[in-house]
Amino acid sequence: MNKIELFKKLHESDELLVLGNAWDLPSARVFEKAGFKAIGTTSWGIAASLGYADGEAIEFELQLSVIQRIVDNVQIPVTADxxxxxxxxxxxILSNVLKVANLGASGINIEDSMKGATGLKQLSDQCHLLTKIRGALDNNGFVHFFINARIDAYLLNLDPLNETLTRLKAYVESGASGIFVPGLKHEEEIKTIASCTSAPLNVMALPGLADCDKLKKLGVRRLSLGGALYRKTATLLEQCALEMLDSRDTSILFE
Known part of the structure; x- marks a missing residue:
């Protein structure tokens, strides 16, 4: 079984797939060593680690180079944000997706919010794009490559439940392998959304949305960390730096 097939199977397991979101090779290796079964890149974390803002401010080739370094040096499946x-x-966009697939990645996240504008892309436009992506992947031998279609209605607070239910059905019919709904956190709404699709539902870890066993019972199949671990790591670095400077003592490094 190759990594693409393995990654697909991980979404069909009885166990919730917890995705470690890495921003460079060292963080990816930490996830692999810890026992994570798959890694996702975090575009937010990659951009921040290189001094850029999130939102496609970084050149794609630079983003791609980080993805490639991770894919080439871990043994578990990698999906790219x-x-x-x-x-x-x-x-x-099709060219960029095929570049990611040709690196050896097992999947992508692709979102429906508009860059450089406010709101969501027109439903028909995003469906058309997903159909093209699925066709291009299949025609190039990446039949089981995982397309995780991200719906940003909750992040943008745009009639989120109804908009998500409308879009998830259309996206799956257009070739999406799974549905990612960041910002979704209310249990009843999670159950409603999960029950309305046979595609794996992916949510993002948030305060109050962290219990893997509970999420599994609600119908969630995949949990992403997003940029949370990068932010926690950066906060710890800042705290250590400030404490050393204030105390004139570097012992915090060895505690």
Whole structure:
């Protein structure tokens, strides 16, 4: 079984897939050593670690180089967060998706929020794009490559439940392998959304949304850390730096 097939199977397991979101090779290796079964890149974390803001401010080739370094040096499946695709037209986005697949990644996240504008992409436009992506992947031998279609209605607070239910059905019919709904956190709404699709539901870890066993019972199949661990790591670094400077004592490094 290759990594693409393995990654697909991980979503069909009885166990909730907890995805470690890495921003560089050292963080990816930590997740692998800890026993995570798959790694996702975090576009937010990659951008921040290189001094950029999130939101496709970083050049795609730079994002791609980080993804490649991770894929080439871990043994577990890697799925890449490519935001909205880093392109102003479908042809560029398709090219970028195939670049990720050709690196040896097992999947992508692709979101429906608009870059450089407010709101969600037109439903028909995003469905058309997903259909093109699925076709291009299949035609190039990546039949089970996992397309995780991200719906940003909750993040943007745009009639989130109804918008999500409308879009998830359309996205799956257009070729999405799974549905990712960051910002979704209310238990009843999680159950409703999970029950309305046979595709694996992915949510993002949030305060109050962290219990893997409870999430599994609600119907969630995949949990992402997003940029949370990067932010926690950066906060710890800042706290240590301030404490050393204030105390004139470096013993905190060895505690």
């Amino acid at each position: 490519i935001e909205s695709g880093y392109g102003h037209n479908d042809e560029t």
